[in-house]
Amino acid sequence: MTLPEPVADGVQALYEDDDLLVLCKPPGMLCVPGRGPDKQDCLSARSQQRWPGALIVHRLDQATSGLVLMARHIDMQRRLSHAFAERQVHKRYQAVVQGLLGPVEQTWQEIDLPIAADWERRPLRVIDQTLGKPSQTRWRLLAQDGVAHTSRVExxxxxxxxHQLRVHLAALGHPILGDTLYADEAAQQKAPRLLLHACVLEFAHPRHGAPCRFESAPDF
Structure with a gap:
């Protein structure tokens, strides 16, 4: 196990070993290059400058901050991709949403609404009971602010x-603050960025099976 330097090219590195990296992506940064010369700066490019051969396994939206798991070589990328496909990597997020969700309770609730591409307004997604793919999100209320009329959720x-989390919360009538795709103007204006942060990654290390858990607190 190697504890990396706290910051690498603006990206916080929480953990590295010979097989994988756990990084904290800042908001506004792409995970992989986009189209055009102005979209080549991204998490994978910056990571490869410090860790040659580093490979993306999963992605966060450009506007979302938080934990990203990367592989150091192709075999580990295959193993981690399989773990994600088999739902063996557990992720949790925090968000601040518009509106009050009721009394603060520790019980988890579930959103079960199918999501489809909105082909006429790509890259937007919509709830579509006919064409949508099964989509489930668990959530619980952490706190709420009666003055600001907002709620913090896990x-x-x-x-x-x-866009699953963004679409599901908007469908409940509680869009994430700062969401320029799915929130109304009032919710967009309440935050300078999307208030969505990937705060927990938990999985068994593919090399030796040891349990791994990483946490990153949101800065909002």
Missing amino acids: LEPITGRT
Whole structure:
């Protein structure tokens, strides 16, 4: 086990070994290069400068901050990709949403709404009971602010659809603050960025099976 330097090219590195990396992506950074010369700066490019051969395993939206797991070589990328596909990697997020969700309770609740691509407004997604793919998100209320009329929630995606957490919360009538895709103008104006952060990654290390858990507190 190697504890890396706290910051690498603006990306916080929480952990590294010969097989994998756990990084904390800042908001506004792409995970992989986009189209055009102005979209080449990204998490994978910066990581490869310090860890040659580093490979993306999963992604966060550009606007989302938080924990990203990367592989150091192709065999580990295959193993980790399989773990994600088999839902053996457990992720949790925190978000601040518009509106009050009721009394603070520790019990988890589930959103079960199918998500489909909105082909006329790509890259947007929509709830579609006919064409949508099964999509489930567990959530619980952590706190609420009666003055600001907002709630802080913890989220656990069961499936991994594009924009799943953003679409599901908006469908409940509680969009994430700062969400320029799914929130109304009032919710967008309440935050300078999307208030969504990947705060927990938990999995068994593919090399030796030891349990791994990493946490990153949101800065909002």
